[in-house]
Amino acid sequence: xxxxxxxxxxxxxxxxxxxxxxxxxxxxxxxxxxxxxxxxxxxxxxxxxxxxxxxxxxxxxxxxxxxxxxxxxxxxxxxxxxxxxxxxxxxxxxxxxxxxxxxxxxxxxxxxxxxxxxxxxxxxxxxxxxxxxxxxxxxxxxxxxxxxxxxxxxxxxxxxxxxxxxxxxxxxxxxxxxxxxxxxxxxxxxxxxxxxxxxxxxxxxxxxxxxxxxxxxxxxxxxxxxxxxxxxxxxxxxxxxxxxxxxxxx
Amino acid sequence: xxxxxxxxxxxxxxxxxxxxxxxxxxxxxxxxxxxxxxxxxxxxxxxxxxxxxxxxxxxxxxxxxxxxxxxxxxxxxx
Numbered sequence: 001x002x003x004x005x006x007x008x009x010x011x012x013x014x015x016x017x018x019x020x021x022x023x024x025x026x027x028x029x030x031x032x033x034x035x036x037x038x039x040x041x042x043x044x045x046x047x048x049x050x051x052x053x054x055x056x057x058x059x060x061x062x063x064x065x066x067x068x069x070x071x072x073x074x075x076x077x078x079x080x081x082x083x084x085x086x087x088x089x090x091x092x093x094x095x096x097x098x099x100x101x102x103x104x105x106x107x108x109x110x111x112x113x114x115x116x117x118x119x120x121x122x123x124x125x126x127x128x129x130x131x132x133x134x135x136x137x138x139x140x141x142x143x144x145x146x147x148x149x150x151x152x153x154x155x156x157x158x159x160x161x162x163x164x165x166x167x168x169x170x171x172x173x174x175x176x177x178x179x180x181x182x183x184x185x186x187x188x189x190x191x192x193x194x195x196x197x198x199x200x201x202x203x204x205x206x207x208x209x210x211x212x213x214x215x216x217x218x219x220x221x222x223x224x225x226x227x228x229x230x231x232x233x234x235x236x237x238x239x240x241x242x243x244x245x246x247x248x249x250x
Numbered sequence: 251x252x253x254x255x256x257x258x259x260x261x262x263x264x265x266x267x268x269x270x271x272x273x274x275x276x277x278x279x280x281x282x283x284x285x286x287x288x289x290x291x292x293x294x295x296x297x298x299x300x301x302x303x304x305x306x307x308x309x310x311x312x313x314x315x316x317x318x319x320x321x322x323x324x325x326x327x328x
Contacts, residue, residue: 081275082265085307089271092311098318137260144264202307206299213283215295227300234304242315 010224011149011159014200015166018145021193022138023174028104028184029134032111037127045128049135057143064151074212076148081205083144088198092235094191096242101191104184142167149204199235203227271310278302 034042064072093099115127150163177185203224207217217223266272282299286292 078276078279079265081279081303082272085271085275085303086265086267089268089307089310089314092307093314096311096315098315133256136257140257140261141264202303206296206303209279209282210295210299213279213286213295215282215286215292217296218293223296227296230300231304234308238308238311242311245312245315246319 008159008162010200010204010221010228012162012166014149014197014204015142015146015163016170017166017193017200018197019142019167019170020174020188021190021197022141023171024104024185024188024190025102025107026134026138027174027178028108029111030131031178031182031184032108032115033127033131036112036115037124041124041128042131045131045133046135048128049132049139052132052136053139053143056140057147061147064147070212070214072151072212073208076151077205077207077209077212079144079205080148080201081209083148084198084201084203084205086198087194088202088231088235091191091195091198092239092242095195095239096246098242098246104186104188104190108184145201149201195235199228199231202231268310268314270313271306274306274310275303278306 030042030046033045067075090099094101111130115130146160146163146167150160174185206227207221207224210217278299281302282290282295285298286295290298
């Protein structure tokens, strides 16, 4: 039974929510491949992508232990800030209406049409590579999130296990739902998840950057909660004001 | 080679979508490092970075909304 402490919960939930979004996006492409060319190219492309990601983690993972803790925290913090604020900005602009919502059904249709246009002889290869590419591109994001939300404490108090469990749970959930429904998971509230992930990763980013630069936090990891709440409230207020402005011009 | 290029561009795109926001974040972190070196109380580092990043985000979103509005108005006129 999964038993998470209060300290492990932020790493677990951030990795779970972020991975859910990425796995849904990868699943849409893999499903399109399997519908057009059958399960073999889809499964082979997926497997090859997963192997590459595992090799990446096994090669780069141990190197993290060699990096001094403050440099590791600062690097992770800055990257998480860039990553989290980028997601939050996009989610805010989607909520306001400036950017169109991510539409899995449309992406599935586009990918299916593209794969059907491919010449018959090489179609299995092309389809397999499309699945491979989707897994690698979305998987790189999952790997980055798991490592960055999990490794900030250093090797001694690593949160990599809860972060990995969060990502694994998201994969299992999407695959189970995908197999059961056999269609793109259009009902997943992607923008709400992206909003939530943007808030959490931005909070993690501020936390680790400050730790890396030698600042300190009252309450240690518990400081993540008020950080996340501040980003969340601010983003909500920004969306509310932005919508008003956007509707005036409509 | 094409795939490697796509992966590298995806990795870059993970962190940089809007150049101004990314540069603003880097400038904010550099300012905090400098402030800590020149005597900022470590307990104030958190609020400093939080407020700075929050302001950068809000300014960026408002600027994007204004730019999209201007684009839309231009489209209506033509």
